[in-house]
Each structure stands twice: as structure tokens, then as C-alpha cells.
Amino acid sequence: DSREGTGKHKGVKSKMYKKRSMLGRLLLLAVTLILVFTINATASDKATIVARLMGDISTLDPGAIASVHDMFIATNVYASLIRFIPGTGEVEPDLATAWEVSDDGRTLTFHLRDNLEFQKGYGPVTASDVKFSLERIVENNMVQASYLTELESIETPDDRTVRIFLRSPDSAFLLKLAYRPGYIVSQKAVNALGEDFALSPVGCGPFEFVEWVPAESVTLKAFDKYYAGKVPVENLIFKVITDETAAAFALEAGELDVAVVRAQETVDRFKNDPAYTVDVTPGTSIRMLILN
Numbered sequence: 001d002s003r004e005g006t007g008k009h010k011g012v013k014s015k016m017y018k019k020r021s022m023l024g025r026l027l028l029l030a031v032t033l034i035l036v037f038t039i040n041a042t043a044s045d046k047a048t049i050v051a052r053l054m055g056d057i058s059t060l061d062p063g064a065i066a067s068v069h070d071m072f073i074a075t076n077v078y079a080s081l082i083r084f085i086p087g088t089g090e091v092e093p094d095l096a097t098a099w100e101v102s103d104d105g106r107t108l109t110f111h112l113r114d115n116l117e118f119q120k121g122y123g124p125v126t127a128s129d130v131k132f133s134l135e136r137i138v139e140n141n142m143v144q145a146s147y148l149t150e151l152e153s154i155e156t157p158d159d160r161t162v163r164i165f166l167r168s169p170d171s172a173f174l175l176k177l178a179y180r181p182g183y184i185v186s187q188k189a190v191n192a193l194g195e196d197f198a199l200s201p202v203g204c205g206p207f208e209f210v211e212w213v214p215a216e217s218v219t220l221k222a223f224d225k226y227y228a229g230k231v232p233v234e235n236l237i238f239k240v241i242t243d244e245t246a247a248a249f250a251l252e253a254g255e256l257d258v259a260v261v262r263a264q265e266t267v268d269r270f271k272n273d274p275a276y277t278v279d280v281t282p283g284t285s286i287r288m289l290i291l292n
Contacts, residue, residue, distance in 0.1 A: 051072075
């Protein structure tokens with residue numbers, strides 16, 4: 001999903017998989033509506049989908065993610081307690097099947113699904129992993145810590161229950177958990193891999209990380225034990241193509257199935273071609289005013 005930043009974003013994507021809406025934009029100072037263009041290449045029967053990545057990745061650690069390029073990969077590798085319903089600012093269950101918010105708005109209780117598994121043999125997803133995922137961001141003052149300033153403490157009464165206590169009511173906290181700081185990592189993997197975890201991530205989302213070739217590509221494969229069932233795309237390859245014209249040529253040459261583009265002329269180039277379908281969906285743009 002490329003709906004981040006400012007301006008109009010256009011995308012080219014396959015019909016093979018759904019991507020989550022990743023942005024709860026009302027978390028920030030101002031939100032404006034833009035249009036997101038999606039061009040679908042005819043690739044519905046392909047086992048491997050090749051997508052454009054507009055720039056190289058820098059980290060895939062949820063607490064440190066700061067670019068849309070990192071987010072493209074992370075959103076496929078990780079899952080959260082809850083997630084955004086695509087195309088909306090509303091949330092729905094992801095790793096949690098249900099949740100409750102206390103009357104005073106300061107306690108959020110989540111109930112995890114049964115039989116959740118991490119990738120690469122790192123075992124079951126438990127409430128302790130959820131607690132660890134959120135607390136490490138705050139304790140290490142990671143990039144995403146600013147979203148969790150109201151987090152006071154977390155309790156795990158059992159392996160399937162997570163109770164989050166806030167310092168004060170935060171109406172946007174659920175939305176924050178559906179965004180970057182809410183991605184759940186394996187405590188065992190983080191401890192085992194150390195600094196290498198940032199570019200050898202272990203999540204419990206639909207795709208498992210396979211390989212990163214710097215400045216060239218990132219390869220993912222379908223996770224067999226994904227709770228919602230194995231996705232129909234066996235391999236997902238992101239090719240780093242920074243130039244807009246080069247991306248358009250790669251799409252026309254059949255080297256790409258999915259390409260996010262920014263220029264209107266690129267969209268116009270494909271919208272009348274029967275081999276592609278252009279979809280238009282609402283997106284968001286952030287404008288912030290910071291006063292010293």
C-alpha cells in the first residue's frame with residue numbers, strides 16, 4: 001500500500017491479494033482527501049507477483065520504520081492486534097478476535113486468536129510477544145515511540161489476553177495499534193537475531209521474508225501457517241525502480257505486475273489499455289504545522 005505522504009499517489013497492482021489500509025491519518029495534525037489510482041495488470045493466475053519499490057529499504061523493524069519503502073515490505077510480513085479496513089479509517093480484528101475498552105477509556109483488553117504462529121519456526125504468538133513488541137519501542141525510544149506516549153503498562157493474564165493501561169484516555173490509540181507501532185514481533189527472534197533482526201524480520205503476517213539484495217530487490221514468500229490461510233501468491237518480489245519512466249517501461253514489458261506511480265501522464269498511459277484496469281479509491285494526505 002502506497003498511501004503515505006503528500007500529493008497524489010497512483011499504483012499498479014495485481015488482483016491476487018488485498019493489501020491492508022495502513023494509515024490512521026487522524027492521528028496527526030491535519031488530514032486532507034486525495035485520490036489513489038490503482039492499475040491492475042492481468043496477472044490473476046500468476047504464482048509470483050513482481051512489484052515496484054520506489055526506493056530501497058533501510059529497516060524492517062516496526063519500531064524503527066520511517067519510510068514508505070520499508071512500509072511496503074513490513075505490511076506484508078507483520079500482523080497487528082487490529083488492522084484498518086481497506087479504504088477506511090475503521091479497524092477490524094487481525095491477531096485479536098475481540099477487544100473491550102473500559103468506561104474510563106484507560107484500559108484496553110484484547111483477546112488473541114488460537115493457534116497463531118510466527119514465521120521461520122519461531123513458535124506460537126502469545127500475549128507476551130504483544131507486550132514485548134510494544135514495550136521495546138517505548139523503552140528503547142525507537143522512532144515509533146511518539147505514538148505510544150500514553151502507554152502506561154501492559155498485563156498478560158494468560159497467553160491469549162493482553163490488557164493495556166493508558167495514562168489518560170486516548171481516542172486514537174486503537175488506530176495507532178493498527179499502524180506501524182502495532183506490528184507484533186517474535187520476542188524469541190529479536191533476542192536471537194539482535195541487530196540483524198532489522199533486515200531479517202520475523203512476523204506472523206501473510207508473507208515471510210526471504211532475501212534482500214541492496215538497491216535491487218526484496219523477496220517474500222507465502223507463509224504456510226498464516227492464520228487466515230495461505231495466500232494464493234506463492235512469491236512476492238519487490239524490485240527497486242526509482243525512476244518513474246523506467247517503472248512504466250518495466251510494466252509494459254511485463255517485468256512488473258504492480259507499480260506505484262506518481263505522475264498523471266503515467267496513469268493516462270495505461271488507463272485506455274484493456275490489459276490494465278485503473279481503480280480510483282480515496283486516499284489521505286497529511287499537512288502539519290509545527291510552531292517553535
